[in-house]
Amino acid sequence: MKLHEFQARDLLAKHGVPVPGGRVAATPAEARAIADELGGRVVVKAQIHAGGRGKGRLVAAGETAAMFQKLTTDPANNSGQVKGERVGGVRLADTAAEAEAAASAILGKHLVSIQTGPEGKLVKNVLVAAQTDVAKEYYVAIIIDGAKGTPLIMASTEGGQEIEVVAHNNPDAIVRLPVEAAAGFEPYVGRMLAQRLGFAGDQATQFTRLLEGLYKTFLATDASLVEVNPLVVTTDGTVLALDAKVTIDDNALFRHADLEAMRDKDEEDPLEVMAQDLGVANFIKLEGNIGCVVNGAGLAMATMDTIKLAGGQPANFLDIGTVNDPQRVVNALKVILEDPSVKAILVNIFGGMARVDIIAQGVIDAHKQMDIKVPVVMRLVGTNLAEGEKLLEDSGLPVVRAKELGEAAAKSVEAAGKVA
């Protein structure tokens, strides 16, 4: 689960990470009041779940796709500036009045950046934070290293730009240090990284403390990512986290009701939210016209691959998991059929933990509860296949049957073509 910058920086601050003063504002008047408290010289930052905010552009709801096209086709447009003026989602203000004006220009608009996709993101909040005079920018993040099975700190002197770009252009500029899980964050971790990044004296001490705060945040929130980009040294020698990104491990949310409450469903795809609300957790909307219901993430991806190899386009990724209630299948079909571009549905189930008869019953129930106009191709194998076969046969439903994966994909591509 992604968090907003203002939520992430509050979490970091709670664990001892120094951040510039500031707060979140939902109206221009609030922004003005916060700027007043901070002495007027502030930065006003749009709060959305996507990067590239400063270089993005603010537009009305209907103009996002055209702007996205403009940003992605010509890099010159992706600067957040027009004739030297800042027009993106991050603005500087020297007075409280300017902060109010900046907030008013940002709030309620859609921010489009190269990371938002063509729909852009509606800006509901801005972070108003004290401006800092930056002497140098760094990058630091904590992630999980699956191969080692430990948290891993990644740091770089190339701050302020996307780490993927640094990794591509200058991989040696990224320092990686695993944190031994049994020992936890020992001071050597800070000393070692401080030296590698070129911090000395008091700044090395400040950096080590900040890093320890990040590590505490990572553990305390069950994060899968804590990222500060940029981490800065100010002209007066203070080490600060100027930006903050925290992503929480969805599997750990059951023990973090406080973090779960920070979920912003408006930032997520409405179909994906609907899927989650209906208990269909692993759903991702895609661009094609063949809806997919599959059990297992691997088989779901492989099914998408097979559809594409057969000349079609999947409308979604959906891992229905271990189904023990036919209603979940009905719900999955409901979510898929919300998408008007869906012209056929492929149900590909290889029952192990999941039972084929429950899937069959779910498809039958769905046809009773909804008017399903698109053809449904079913390929069922595995646990309780005979029972499932019988249910389908007795129901008399006009589903297209397939035995093999390749055959199922080909039939669904053909079916989608027929409807269109």
Place this chain on the structure above:
Amino acid sequence: MTVLVDQNTRLLVQGIGTEGANHMRRSIAYGTNVVAAIHPRRGGEQQDGVPIFTTVDQAVRDTGANVSIIFVPAPGAADAILEAHAAGVPLIVCITEGIPVLDMVKVKATLRGTGTTLIGPNCPGVITPGTKTRVGIMPGDVFLPGNVGVVSRSGTLVYEVVAQLTGLGIGQSTCIGVGGDPIIGTRQIDAVRKLNEDPDTKAIVMVGEIGGSAEQEAAAYIKENVKKPVVAFIAGATAPEGRRMGHAGAIISGEDGKAENKKAALRAAGAYVSDSPAEIGTTMQRALKERGLA
């Protein structure tokens, strides 16, 4: 000789809720020797003729159980793994999905260097059809005894591959679902190594996925050590970048995480790479013919 599980397996089941009990019955029906089940409040009772113990430690001492399969729900699964390890169970297969990754950091740190083998979590388990040993949740009837070993991150793709192989009359030695989580006990390279060292395994199917660099690790090992034919498939070649497809941990992987780069590494290691998941079986058939093994 076989890999991980065979006629000497004395299985204990941790977590006998609906799914655990159901799959315990299926393993017994398949021919597996299930010697104990664990339930914290039902010690002394029986479940389908299997004695229930309160703790793993007690079950191991009373029955000589040497493999544990775990169905305990995610919040308690790491605890269950650590309990089995503490009780001296040398092979632990964890089926549970959705375990918090930091719990697995703790598990991994505890198991490192101890000689305890963990398969999973979030995996379908291990099966050796030749000895009728099913330590998992796979549909037993699609498997056929034989000489092809299968390794996969994804559970249902194991079944898919096996159904194709069995359909072509190609049997399997041992099939290992290593699991789809970012932190797993036995990685693909470890599973491929076990199959490579098994004299009963003549060829290997490795099914990978986008994200991470596990396939490149395995490819490096294959290039140096594996003379047996290896057929590989990478799921998710057509998945859009930057989206997490169920269990692909694509966040740090960067270039290594892409299907095309994994396939290239495997091709360079001499593997037969199938672009379509529907052609893994026929690719193995061709590989066996070319190497004079069929």
